[in-house]
Amino acid sequence: MLLLAGSEPWATPAAAQPLSLLHTKGPALLDAQNRPVVLRGINVGGWLLQESYILRTDSLNSQGRIQQAMLRTMPEADVEDFYRRYRAGFITKADIDFIARQGLNCVRLPLHYDLFLTGAQRRARTRALQNPRHVDAYVQSLSTWYDQNQLFTDAQNLDGFRLIDDVLRWCAANRLYVVLDLHAAPGGQGADRNISDCLVPLDLWKRRDAKGRLLYQDLTVRLWQQISRRYRTDARVALYDFLNEPNGLSTANGLAGDNSELSELYSRLIDVVRAQNDQHVVLLEGNGYGNEYTNLTPDKLRTPHKGNLMYNAHRYWCPNDTTASDANSLQINLIHNLVTFRERWQVPVWVGETGENSNEWFAAAVQALNQQNIGWCHWTLKRVDGRTSLLNVPRYGSLLTPAGRMALLRNSEFRNCTVNTDVVAALTRPTAAPAAFVPHVVPGTIQAADYDLGRLGQAYSDTYATRTDFRNHTPHNAGDAYRNDGVDIEPMPDSTATILAVSHMEAGEWLSYTVTVPQTTACAVQLRARNPTAAAAQLLVRVDGQVLAGQVTVPGGGWQTLPVGNVQLAAGTHTMQLYVEQPGAVVSWLQFVPLAGPR
Template sequence: MKDRSTIRFRGRPRHACYLSPFYRISLLLLMLCMGLLPARAQLSRLRADGQRIVNASNQEVILKAVGLGGWLLQEGYMIKPSFSGGGTQWSIKKRLYDQGQSDAAVEAFYQSWRDNFITKADIDYLASLGFNCIRLPMHYELFLTSAQRAVRNSVARNSGNYNNYVNSLTSWYNSNQLFNDANLEGFRTIDSLLRWTGANNMYVVLDLHAAPGAQGTDANISDALAGNDLWNRSIYQDITVRLWQRLASRYMNHSGIAFYDLVNEPNNVPDNRWIHDLYERLINTIRGLGDTHLLMIEGNGWGNNYDYMEPFTFSNRSNLVYNAHRYWITNSTTQTDPNPNQINLIANMVNFRSTHNVPVWVGETGENNNAWLSENIQALNSKGIGWCHWTYKRFDSQENAALMRINPPYLMDGAANMAAVLNNIRFANCVANNGTIAAVAPGSTPPPANAPIGKTIWLQGFNNQYVSSENGEQPMNCNRASVQGWEQFVVVDAGGGKIALRGNNGLYVSSENGEQPMNCNRPSIQDWEKFDWIVNADGKISLKGNNGMYVCSENGEQPMNCNRPSISGWEAFAWGEVSAAATSEVAPAIAAEDFKVIGYMPSWSGSVNAVQYSKLTHINYAFLLPTATGGLQSIDNPSKLQSLVSTAHANGVKVLISVGGWNDGNDSGFESLAANSTYRNNFVNNMINFVNQYGLDGVDIDWEYPDAGASANNYVALMRQLSSAMHSRGKLLTAAVIGANGGSILSSVFPLVDYLMLMAYDQNNFQHSTYNYAVQSLNYWRGRGLPAEKAILGAPFYGRPTWESYAQLVNRGANPYADVFDNVGYNGITTIKRKTNLAFDQGGGIMIWELSQDATGANSLLSAIHEVVLERGGGNPPPPGDAPIGQTIWLQGNNGQYVSSKNGEGPMWCNATLVQGWNQFLVVDAGSGKIALRNLDKYVSSENGEQPMNCNRPSIQDWEKFDWIVNADGSISLRGNNGLYVSSENGAAAMTCNRTAIQGWEQFNYGVAGAAARTTLAAAAVPGKKADCTASGNILVYPNPLVQGGTFTLRLDKYDASAPVLVVIVDINKRVVACHKANAGVLTIPTGNIASGFYIVTVTNGRHTYTKKIVIQ
């Protein structure tokens, strides 16, 4: 698309509100029921029928789509509005490189970007808005291998590398090394999208948005390294044809793909005939494979000019679609351009469609004000022309023309923002641009025009009394003389033209379907929480429930009901705003899978074996105390900490050390060390050493009451140093703070920590931790600017004033669902669940003080929390059913040798002949359906495929997680978090995790340590290898390394003259590059035209097979 970075629209009405999941679901159900479009039915292959696009039943399908700009290809203006520092994706990468980010760090960032920018939740949401199609803008670099992409990235670092990149591409093309791997990132993202769209009966348009070499001079849309080189260098056209050949071969039978958009927005191409000739090749190549998909042609001038590209100019004209892109032009359906082949004006488009009897489709339109957007969509719809809104979401601090906006910070403003950016792009954290949605979404029903959406209001009955929520503790009444907290309601857009009312307890008003008095106690919006907002002639309003009945105040004489068939005095309410400031309806503050459940475990109480690890994400071990000079006192019960770390990590739970604590109010150690830079340095270094010593995942600072003034500033200085030390090592930094009024914790601390634990308890006597205090705590800290995802709501597992544990209270007869027993205040199951829902809606998790105080069985508060987590879509999936979790195993490669950890002192190898200590691994549940392997208290790391694997990690992070895959022959394979497979390298080199597919070297036998080795593994993937081969004896290869084109000598120590010698040379991708056969124990092997690089030589002689690595220079 064109560079839109200078286009800004301000001052238009906006409702900056999130859309709740239930709003999205209700819209989806509405559209499914309406059945407006044939494309919402079961998908079938689309084809051209004259001017129409039709399905297999010959029904016309009008595709109304959204473009997923920014997902697989970043454009500068989407990443930061009006950015003037260069908008190509490679220039964004260069900024990161220039700020010290390594290649691996940048690649990891972009992998996380792709994993989080678009997920199934995004596609479900778009379906709920009534869209029936997704346009996927693709970057060709994602169909390169990671090693090939690294060569392209080298040009971002140094433009002088461009010719080397072109030469590399040419070499890869000529040697057929492009786009062959079925597991390339581009294929993976397409496959994921097709699964998500298929579940919603939506079509997909595959759009080659950034073509090899760049399809024009507009660098942003093609991530151009050099403009127009698609047309200037024929190799790029060859590569483009090869790419579409691979795409068509893979997807030709997928009916969920509407059509292929062959090249996005050619622009400033000197001659349209150049574009025509490439399309001719592409069309014939795809049709030659037997692929009948619709093919979309895009003309010069950003996809609009078709001189020399009319349908009759192509030799194969079947199933073509012609494209237009519409930005900033008239919406008139009668105004024309004098050139009939310039079709971005609607009238020209209609005429072109009629003249040439072909379908037309607007592949991009948008980036304008809402009035223009609405008129544009209406005009296109009136002419039966399908369209695609650009774009789905982009960064901005205010409403824009995308459907969703992503809040700052901006990636352009520094590498330090990378983590925040990855969090903000998640669906749950994006903000709906309601004005844009109302203007373009096919199935959106705007909220009632007269309802004060987002406002906090009061309602006054016929008796001049005010409606009260009763805090959700009893049925609602209309009998209050004044407006206090319980008499305030936020008006929420409930979707489908209806509203909901949310009380200040965070819960929603329910009509109870008219079957009982109304309550304000629902955690989410379902049918009974939806109302029509009806404005009466006198200005008062009435509320009609989903049962078709009206809400009645009952004149304040009894609880309110929603059971009146008509409006009279008691069914009419005056209303007004509590304050002029709008409040926003928010979606859950954090994605369910990121919700944290954190339990404190004190050194003096509780058993490591009694912890319900599957219901926790983090455990904080309390407490470690600092000295006044930055030293550390001895940790209590160190063996317990060691056991906790080992057991928690085995269950995928992180462990932090909590430093400080109440300590009878004595925080002199913190006061002293934080005030002195030398002592701060001592403390930080000691914490680094302590974390490393125990293999911890981070540090939790419990300096709970720093004084105002100098002490508060010293706290910031200490946290800044700790933040740098921990985060640079991949560790967490958190802090515990009082529930409210924590003014001595300055806001400058917020960016330094991963999250804060809000101690929303110990407020006063037996009412020390009410639900209202939890609301107050979250409001206080978030009101000061703490991001919601960093606000962890604290909950007590004890009562006051007696300080008895919840377990003790239940044992004494307390009701587990109540909050008071024998004048002791505590949190029962009902309140704990409400707080957990509150934490989901307004925070990032829930924290428990402390785990040993919980009851067991059905009365467990942690179990109650976990029930809510599961209801909200969180919780880890169980470990893979076939993985031997908790068992110590060996792994045997198809060379017959065993995998060795090498004691973590060097890279791992698959060359051990016996199962001994270094060759045994405990299989650990790493959470999210993945496993980890531990040997001698260290974990196996994939090293992200960037270097040989090691077994030296003290804890489980992403690189230590693997998928356990059971193959058809009973062997297993391990897939790292980089999506690549572990390879034994046949024992000839250190093990790696960089293979894109499973073959012989990526398969392993396994067994429980002490059991006999299984030998079911087939070795057909390695030419000449037999299942019963063993490596005995040795071979000598010299010279090694050798010069390209030279020869090497191979000598067998144990030559079996009764059998021939078969020599196979394979490259690192296991392609056979040479074979030789001889009847001698000494061979001279020519390398001929084999390229320089690393190779494996496999020699088979009778029943013996040997391997050797060689380097050709």
């Protein structure tokens, strides 16, 4: 399936089209028939490079430190076996089929360079992971293997190529393009270990071997040469993403501070790919986590190959207002700057990563980007106890115990994940009208946390529903449970059970519920709530806009079931609203209890 410019990602295609090699013309990305293509998709992060927050191992920080911790209690062969099993199950064809069913058209595949090492070469890297004193020896070994052309050459047996081939096959069966993303480059493209899994930060730009060469850069060029050699005519590959999120290229870190090192490497990478008559579109990422392009515009690149270039932004925790702009025109994570950069340099642009926010932020971002015909790729498909991903992996315990590892392998399989329907809706139906999150039938009980699926101001109102300042770490869902809107939901005890309740309710906030009444009925309405504050809280319950029996007062104290009023409802669909007049209440449920006769 192709998504043509101007189409919505959830639109049903007239007919599935075969994938064709993409190319650029001016600011457009085109297929072989010169039809505009807008890539909208999903990153499969946490699979071929483990990032600690995706697995809820934040104290370990990076894949290398996870491995270090394992190696303290496990033989290296057992660690390798765990990773083989993890890679075999975390993403499978079932996950890719699921992505396709959401109406998306591409998958971005984050790769670790160590997947392209042989077993013996990876063992040398593992020794350096275990003891920093072995880093120099590892670099010397890499230098020798490089000179003897023993790196990245066994395409039939290296894990990296085998895994790419699997993903290409699964995606092609679903008419999905694949973006090849070098997420952890040799030496590390930045100072953030969680992203680059480096032995020493910024070694890609600094480390020289005994011959004085910037060896890790030579390795990166060699790796992309081998990738290009294998896939140069493969139409299933949409883009080559040379380096994920370069960061820390500053004078404070002993570098030029003007992106000149990055510009030089990009020029070399473009040249080596084009030397093999490979015309795949190349995606460039700027400094500062993919966004800043000083000395990286086409006129500054020292390569004669200026065609089939595409520029990237990674959008996190920033405004979606299309009038907001950055004074630096080469900083392009804001939509205004992204559009202006596209027009100024006549190059296509793409948002290679976006996410890690609330549903309202997702929907606003997707709506604005779709209107500008700018593609995007959500981060990420699945994560442990995840609210912002499409799929939620159940918690598994500790990765450092045998039971925890077995549980992770089991829980991360597609069949054991749950779908975050609210996230899917925000991404694929950002302009849709509110709808029931779960079926509500009256008479019956409506859980407060099961308010309607939809946008801020339509399905619910909350005073802090998106994060638009990267410096502000206040969670949009203060309870960090169940759903990904601004509504604050948290588990708490009630009698003998733990329930999900809506808390931190401020004056003026409200929740809306679509309810179905099979036949005309009269009900008494009651509400389960508590109030941990001293002042009385005040709530209103409205049905089809009409207030039931005035205010409901929730006095300070523990859980209590309070009468709201009586209502007669005709058969059909109705809207109920829970409105906060005075804050303080924590609400568990509302209940419609049938009365003996009409009232």
